[in-house]
Amino acid sequence: MSAVDTAIPTPKKSPLDVVIAPRTENEELISGSEAIAHAVRLANVDVITAYPIRPYDTVMQYVSKMIADGDFDCEFIVAESEHSQFEIVKHASAVGARVFAGSSGVGWFYAFEALAVTAGLRLPMVAMVGNRALDDPGAFGVEHNDALAVRDLGWMLCWVSTAQEALDTALIAYRVAEDPRIFLPCAISCDGAFLTHSQSIVKVPSQAMVDSFLPRYDRGDKRLHPDNPITIAPQVNEDWLMEMRRQSDEAARRASDVLIEAYRDFNAKFGRGGEPFIERYMMDDAEVALVGMGTMAMPVKVAVRKMREQGKKVGFVRVRWFRPFPTRELQDALADVHAVGVIDRDFSFGSAFFSGVLANELRSALYPAKKKNQPKILSFIAGLGGREVSTGNVMKMTKTVFDAANGVGTDAQDTYWIGARE
């Protein structure tokens, strides 16, 4: 598939653009967490469970205040652990309720058993992960290893970079997760502090707009109810497990097309949303590219603009969806660059080339590309535990990528730790 297939027509140019709901949106100065709280209110979520851990838990503070003020009606349960938090919404989802939960760092890991079975049972939970380092050693700041841990389980997984994108993506997440062709849970990753706690101007859509985009959750003949006395999740053993895994695999494959559909509709109705899967920044004539996820997009874009002013042909690709992984889109976006620097806010100890998770995933995705189109791929580990990734860091990394492109002084299989004390 080329870029043309996935490109989203801008609403103003598209003859098919039909605005169903009036475009009434309030502009509010809110954080990423508050933006997601607005999204779950607008999605009319039925059951929400909370458990405190920084930094995700700010979303639950906003949700509980909305309920207290009578602006939002849902069952709001403060669980006694993350494991219970995610088990409660898992079962609420099985009886047909739209659900929301979230966590951070080791809290997400405390829920891990529930996370695994939620995907295995094809229950369309939407969760927010306020990315946080996996302490010990203790650290409140962002690392992506928490959310990345579910990448092999059947969760859809995305990273957002602004509060607006957080709100919009949460609405898209419900639509895709609850689509009967998919029925997979979805985690929205928000960088701790940089997004969860940072305020920016966000367009908060009206209920009518959201209702025109997001249909009701209908579990159909899989709903657990006395009128539909089915048995869910029996022992299947070796007799059936492979077929069921295969069904989940097919759903995960279908997710790409359903996401494209949803983004197309979102762009048409809201006039924003952009290209699904990846964001291309100054990539048109780029000779080298940086790749990353989440809020590091901001310093990277600033640095890319500065370097462009200096005549350096560098671009940036922000990976928005990690699951499904945008293999074709990345092959397309990086087809003409000579070298790629992947900036991971995570690590994979002992992995191939001791790289970050995204770097190795990208290497896999680009491996089948034609030899002449195969860029060199460098892995940078940066910003762990919430350490700032500065524009200076980015420019230094870019120099290394240019060196690799020119065959100077670097091995394309190297991994570089950026900004760490020696």
Place this chain on the structure above:
Amino acid sequence: MQEAKEQASARDFTSPQVLEPWTGIKKVAHEEYYTSGHRTCQGCESAQMMRLLAKAAGPRTIVVGATGCMYVANTTYYSTPWVLPWMHTQLGSAGSAATGTAAGLRALMRKGKMDKEPINVIAVCGDGGGADMGLSAISAALQHTQYNLLVMLYDNESYANTDIQISGSSPYGVNTSFSPPGKLHRIMHKHWKKNTAPMLAVGHPDCRYVATVVASNAVDTLNKVRRALSIGGPTFLHSLNPCPKGWDYDPKYSQQIGELAVETGIWPLYEIEDRKLKMYGKSQHIASGVVKRKPVSEYLLRQGRFAHFTQEDIARVQARTDEMWEKWFLPGVIALSGA
């Protein structure tokens, strides 16, 4: 605002079902909601307990079951004994599963997304899932007084599904695959059985109903299930379920061994409703002194799991059982004493 709206428009679904007690075995409903289709062992009292539970609850019920015998041996894909809607939950999640199911139904009914009616929500768990791993989730569930739900712990005093290993609910000295008697240590398991039901009753003052049952006393069991589902809010039942495989006896004696547990005073039958204790059946007779407790040896010596016991071990169990009835603040139930 929300509460007022609920009270005005929806008493029908926020109130529990009205399940009157059955006044004798002849009044018990004929319908079964837990039938053939399982592969539990011959003489499995836990399976019998599931049958009584489903029968007492009736058709407008959702059951969630934590990992354990009553999951693995009951529901093998392509067959199920459950006529009721049933869903598996994780080993430590019985309380959470009941809470989530009840919360989902309540939200959907309140918001007009589902027909309004009271639906029983029951979670079942074994002693591993209930007394060990799932204890905190059950504790949390018993605090959610806005939901009508029942957690039933079926206690066969071991992790019986995974080859019989000790749990926090296993009796002193028992021979399991994690506590085998050996040349150096005759007794490997030195803990006393966890007193789960009173702990939950005392620790959760807003939980209106906690009771103990045994399948050999079927009518009592049925009516306690019906009371637990009718009273409103979260409730808890603890059943003792003799297990031929784990306890090592001929399956035909399951009910006799259940009865002996009651008659020796090892398993008292009682209910705690609105913080009032009431002893039941033979336990009531023991408590009031009308009937003398049988010696614990009559119970212990019927089971291979205690075959390694010496007279000294039996005397130790007898002494602890005597203490339960003679020294405890509430005999057979609560082990506190007045200052």
